[in-house]
Amino acid sequence: MLTPAELVWLIAAVAKGDEAAFERLYAATRAKLFGVVLRILRRQDLAEEVIQEAYVKIWNGAGQFNPGLSSPITWMASIARNRAIDVVRKRTELSIEEEPAAMEVAADTPDPLARREMTEELKRLLECVGRLEPDRQKLVLLAYYNGWSREQLAAKFETPVNTVKTWLRRSMLDIRECLGL
Amino acid sequence: MMPYSEDHIALAAEYALGTLDADERVQVETMMSVDKDFAAMVDAWEDKLSALNQMVGSVEPRAEVWDRIKTAIGHSEPQAPLMLPDAPPPVAPEVTAPAAAEVVDTSNVIRLFAHARRWRNVASFTTAIAAALVAMIAVGVYQPDLLPDVVRPKPRVQVVEVKTPAVPATPSAQYVAVLQKEGGAPAFILTVDGATKNFTVRKVGAAPEPGKSYELWLISDKLQRPRSLGVIGGTDFTARPVLSSYDADTINTATYAVTIEQAGGSPDGNPHSAPVFTGKLIESVPPR
Numbered sequence: 001m002l003t004p005a006e007l008v009w010l011i012a013a014v015a016k017g018d019e020a021a022f023e024r025l026y027a028a029t030r031a032k033l034f035g036v037v038l039r040i041l042r043r044q045d046l047a048e049e050v051i052q053e054a055y056v057k058i059w060n061g062a063g064q065f066n067p068g069l070s071s072p073i074t075w076m077a078s079i080a081r082n083r084a085i086d087v088v089r090k091r092t093e094l095s096i097e098e099e100p101a102a103m104e105v106a107a108d109t110p111d112p113l114a115r116r117e118m119t120e121e122l123k124r125l126l127e128c129v130g131r132l133e134p135d136r137q138k139l140v141l142l143a144y145y146n147g148w149s150r151e152q153l154a155a156k157f158e159t160p161v162n163t164v165k166t167w168l169r170r171s172m173l174d175i176r177e178c179l180g181l
Numbered sequence: 182m183m184p185y186s187e188d189h190i191a192l193a194a195e196y197a198l199g200t201l202d203a204d205e206r207v208q209v210e211t212m213m214s215v216d217k218d219f220a221a222m223v224d225a226w227e228d229k230l231s232a233l234n235q236m237v238g239s240v241e242p243r244a245e246v247w248d249r250i251k252t253a254i255g256h257s258e259p260q261a262p263l264m265l266p267d268a269p270p271p272v273a274p275e276v277t278a279p280a281a282a283e284v285v286d287t288s289n290v291i292r293l294f295a296h297a298r299r300w301r302n303v304a305s306f307t308t309a310i311a312a313a314l315v316a317m318i319a320v321g322v323y324q325p326d327l328l329p330d331v332v333r334p335k336p337r338v339q340v341v342e343v344k345t346p347a348v349p350a351t352p353s354a355q356y357v358a359v360l361q362k363e364g365g366a367p368a369f370i371l372t373v374d375g376a377t378k379n380f381t382v383r384k385v386g387a388a389p390e391p392g393k394s395y396e397l398w399l400i401s402d403k404l405q406r407p408r409s410l411g412v413i414g415g416t417d418f419t420a421r422p423v424l425s426s427y428d429a430d431t432i433n434t435a436t437y438a439v440t441i442e443q444a445g446g447s448p449d450g451n452p453h454s455a456p457v458f459t460g461k462l463i464e465s466v467p468p469r
Contacts, residue, residue, distance in 0.1 A: 031239035068381030074231040122232035172194035
């Protein structure tokens with residue numbers, strides 16, 4: 001993995017239309033971004049489409065990247081993840097029950113990292129998530145990792161959608177206070 | 182403090198979390214395009230939550246994906262930002278805000294990052310929490326809590342009459358200069374906002390100089406001597422609106438240099454060391 005400063009360099013070169021830099025940027029980041037969107041979309045073909053769209057957006061938008069506001073990998077992952085969420089929201093509105101098996105598969109969890117491998121930002125965030133009630137912790141992590149809608153979360157937790165909405169709202173405000181955002 | 186209600190804050194957070202429905206997502210994206218502060222709040226949430234991606238395993242996409250990306254970009258030129266405008270574009274609502282508002286905004290960003298940086302190692306129970314969190318995802322046990330009915334977020338919708346639809350959605354151009362020793366690793370990254378001319382300096386590789394301060398200078402053949410842009414703070418980010426007094430051409434063509442000065446910066450407005458790190462804004466306009 002390249003350092004954030006190296007990624008900033010590459011993005012700056014991509015903003016000038018440097019295709020070789022773009023290829024290096026892709027090689028350095030594709031597996032992480034694909035892992036993130038595949039978890040959400042659960043389908044290889046959809047995940048590939050989203051990754052393709054995301055990197056085209058990265059190519060076109062490299063000039064707008066502001067290294068003072070976010071890290072390069074965060075910027076890129078947000079583009080890919082937002083696209084994946086958009087796709088999955090449109091699909092679930094067509095048919096929530098289209099893939100009943102998907103929710104079972106999605107119970108798989110990311111492998112825990114050794115503490116020494118965690119960044120300070122991750123440790124800090126997990127500390128704040130860990131202060132929520134256990135159900136709310138699950139709710140927030142399932143929402144982030146699996147990209148589930150409120151309806152899917154309500155089905156998982158066997159509770160009305162409105163209750164899920166309240167929990168999500170309260171949980172995020174609690175996390176905000178804990179992080180000092 | 183940002184002047185946003187809890188409804189707005191929760192909306193921004195849930196956008197980043199991903200739990201909004203399709204209509205709400207479009208609504209948030211519209212708000213982001215007309216309200217820079219709101220967009221910054223969404224970005225801050227995305228930044229915070231993205232730490233969770235460290236726990237997601239990498240998966241290699243098939244080689245065909247790159248072929249398709251290459252084909253796709255072959256048909257689209259990078260939309261690099263245009264040259265710095267001499268006058269702020271009239272369509273961006275935030276540009277008309279008083280300069281003080283800009284300062285408040287950027288200082289808040291600094292505060293965010295400074296806060297994260299100040300945070301130190303947590304006790305070892307963090308490991309246990311992380312492992313427990315991951316384990317809990319797989320557990321389906323649930324007891325319903327009695328909670329009041331949800332108050333659906335009622336975002337303050339700004340009605341903006343858009344006469345040229347494409348323009349307001351375009352974020353202002355950002356210009357980047359990498360400040361480094363010749364052939365050395367990047368020491369600072371300078372970013373200039375094309376619309377406001379505010380700049381931020383991010384310390385990436387420069388080692389701290391005990392008892393000294395790094396000071397940033399603008400060197401231009403249009404000016405008789407280097408102009409100080411201020412001392413680069415001890416935190417990782419420093420943001421200032423100082424560049425607004427220079428015209429776009431000067432900003433575009435200047436060399437940006439960092440010197441080592443006595444603590445607190447040069448006392449007389451002149452640099453006291455040779456430039457240690459230098460760089461120019463990266464030319465962003467395609468050559469043709």
